[in-house]
Amino acid sequence: MRKVYHEVARLADIAPGKCLTARLDDGEECVVFRTRDDRVHATGPLCPHQNEPLDLGHLEGNEVICRRHHLRFDIRTGDCTNAGGYSLRVFEVKVEDGAILIGRWED
Numbered sequence: 001m002r003k004v005y006h007e008v009a010r011l012a013d014i015a016p017g018k019c020l021t022a023r024l025d026d027g028e029e030c031v032v033f034r035t036r037d038d039r040v041h042a043t044g045p046l047c048p049h050q051n052e053p054l055d056l057g058h059l060e061g062n063e064v065i066c067r068r069h070h071l072r073f074d075i076r077t078g079d080c081t082n083a084g085g086y087s088l089r090v091f092e093v094k095v096e097d098g099a100i101l102i103g104r105w106e107d
Contacts, residue, residue, distance in 0.1 A: 001105045009032055018034060020032055030042045044089035062074055062075055
């Protein structure tokens with residue numbers, strides 16, 4: 001297996017403090033977040049509580065807040081910070097020459 005990076009967006013596509021939904025090469029969706037301090041993270045697209053789209057949530061520092069029930073998730077780790085039993089999938093992200101790349105292990 002080897003780590004392969006796939007471009008999902010351009011840094012210029014996301015204003016600081018905002019996010020966008022992106023699609024990986026295999027069709028899987030993720031949400032790419034750009035924090036106000038210019039860090040980029042990516043998570044699964046849905047809140048695990050009741051499948052609310054997280055791109056409709058509110059980004060506050062390093063947390064996305066689901067708009068339906070206000071669960072808060074750390075976008076760096078995927079951990080729910082205000083309720084037990086929930087977590088998000090997080091993706092490895094790097095930015096090179098303005099491209100946002102997500103790393104995945106492939107055969």
